[in-house]
Amino acid sequence: MGCQLSALTAVGVVGSGTMGRGIAESVLRAGVRVVLRDSSSNALSQARKHIESSMNRSVDRGHLSAQEVSVLLALLDPVETPASLSDCQLVIEAVPEILEIKLAVLASIEDHVSHSAVIASNTSSIPITRLARALRNPSRFVGLHFFNPVARMPLVEVVRTVHSNDSSVAATRHFVESLLGKSPIVIGDRPGFLVNALLIPLLLAAARMLDSGYADAESIDASMRLGCGHPMGPLELSDFIGLDVVCAAADAMYAESRDPALVVPSNLRRLVEAGHLGAKSGHGFLSPKRTNGAEE
Structure with missing residues (x-):
């Protein structure tokens, strides 16, 4: 990845629907800045409200304080332009499961991030190798398949392709395990993953x-x-x-x-x-x- 994930400063999440906002919330709860990108300002506003509501429920249960929620929400950066992803060391695509949309989004991500950034897709069914064709450098591309509801589901599938380099796979696995506190399973790019x-x-x-x-x-x-x-x-x-x-x-x-x-x-x-x-x-x-x- 070109950096240690323990020193991660920003994670990009592209797509603010159910999965995107769930991933964003999980990263925020780890104390890391999230650049949440969507082409719709209304979708971004709804995502922020959903994340805030979820965190406030944690306050009601005694898991977070109101002050902690305020600090975590300040780490959320909703944006509409792909250029805002430029300082993210990891960007996770979480747009609808439509191949053409994902290919276009992934190509746009690569155009705006550094050469050392890892790019991942949260697809649940499209082959990661097929999505990799959108990228000039597919060696830094992996699947990161979260499960819904993201906050409660402890498993994440880390899917590698024949292109994926070992450092990108190791870095994303470390991100899932050490930063998010979830359990990663590394698997090859097979239909349906595991x-x-x-x-x-x-x-x-x-x-x-x-x-x-x-x-x-x-x-x-x-x-x-x-x-x-x-x-x-x-x-x-x-x-x-x-x-x-x-x-x-x-x-x-x-x-x-x-x-x-x-x-x-x-x-x-x-x-x-x-x-x-x-x-x-x-x-x-x-x-x-x-x-x-x-x-x-």
Whole structure:
């Protein structure tokens, strides 16, 4: 990375949606300045409000003082111009999961950061090697896949490509472990990386069982909660993640592997086409309560 992450002075986060603001908050809580970039001033304003609200809840729980929140929020620098990323030693792209958008954003990041800065993508499903083609120097590029909600989820996948140099991988792993206090897993650039390679087929299998009438939604979820000790069932989890996100991840992984277990079942596809995306839209497998894919 060209610097020790213990001496990190600024981290850039590009994209202020759910994942971007979650990553930004985690870095702020480590006491490091965050340059949060988005092309929308309204999105930046909403992200700041969300981060402030989250930190204030920590005050209510006695985990932070009001003075500490004030100090941490002062480290947040919302910006609309890519040139503002110039002094960041690490920049994490967290824009929507659309290849063309990510390629354009990554190219813009490289145009405005130093030659020693590490560039990372928070993609959950697009191959890191494919994204690396946006960069003139792909050796400093890695995947940093955080999980939602970022503040509570302790795992981060560090994804290396055939281009990634050892120093960039080691530096990002150190950043995750020593600065953020999370657990990094280093993995090669494979479809779905590690977590989604295990998780997405399970979520699709549950949707497929529901679609075929094998069991109702409540029974499918109860079987995994009560029989396997999962904190929530696969249909509830799909709703929580976002049915559009599950579909997009499955489609991207299927395009890479052609694994039939990754074919999206029709009930899930139709819900997404109808705009029923789960918890965030108020309609999904279980929101409102559903049986065999039909609203009651």
